[in-house]
Amino acid sequence: MPDPNVTTPDSDSARELVVPEGGFWPAPEVPQPNIYPMEWHVETEKLAAIYQKSKVMAWNPADLPWDGLRPGDFTREQRLGIMYWFSVLANFDASGPAVFARATIRAFEKHEEDPVRKCFFSITRDEMNHEECCQRAIGALWPGGPLDWTPETDLERAAHNNIGWLYHNGGRYWNGYNQAVGRYSLAVLFTSFMMGEMAASTLFRGMASATTHPVFSEMFHKIGRDESRHLQICMTILENEWPGLTDEVRGTITRQLRAGFVFLSMILWEPPEGFWELPPYFLNNHRVLMDHARSAGLGVLSYDQQADNWRNAIAKIRVIVERWGIDFPAVPELDIEGVDVSADISSEDIIPVF
């Protein structure tokens, strides 16, 4: 039944525009920060092109040849070692989706240009894939891993306990990141992200060539390619952000670079002093477990190769930031000279992401 109170115009031509006397009423200002107004400004064409490329290069972790990853091809210790390494990786890569999702929302709130928002989204997407690789590799070789299983030997108890300590620190990172993301400018955040992406692309390139297993080889090549694209995104954003830096921000970036080294060394090499809260036996047992992963053909580099790789990656970062007048922090662990900022690093300073 038609509602008698509603008048329906009998044809389109009967509708008349309403122009209020005295003009249209301005809409209220949208309180900021807010994702509105929604616009699609493009200032950096290069970022727009990287975003389009990221869609063409998309891949699906489910399509890796998982049938080729057979538990029976490894000893129990090797399977544990591989699960342990992927759990260490997941401490970094599994934070990726949430970290970049938050950065994506932040970019909308700050009305960053459209390609910045889209590139953050694409990194979020990629990191979800990287996390899925950790999930699938662990699921194939150590069901219940990282932590939902009952250890039966001392080696297994050591692995389980170390992973628990790693995730304790992952939780501390997330708390710090949540505060940092609102407090720091894009220049500071992205220098940290850039360091993480440089670390990630270096790690996966090294492991892609060292692994003897076809599933891991394909996985590491594909992740490494994504990480190189993330690095390119960070560099493109930083080229826009760095020219206007103040000395104060430069000083913050120097501290951030040291924080990045402290945080990322856990996966690239070994954890230095300064952030990681770990029991005294952690590192020894970590080495034993890494040896098992290495012997399984996962592609974990030796201690010295890892140090060389990390040193080379840091040298590249140094060249990039020094071009913009940013001092590099001292990294005595790798014989790298620079400004000593180690005393001013706190857990809230840790913001890099893989």
Ligand SMILES: [Fe+2]
């Ligand atoms: Fe990444």
Ligand SMILES: [Fe+2]
């Ligand atoms: Fe990643």
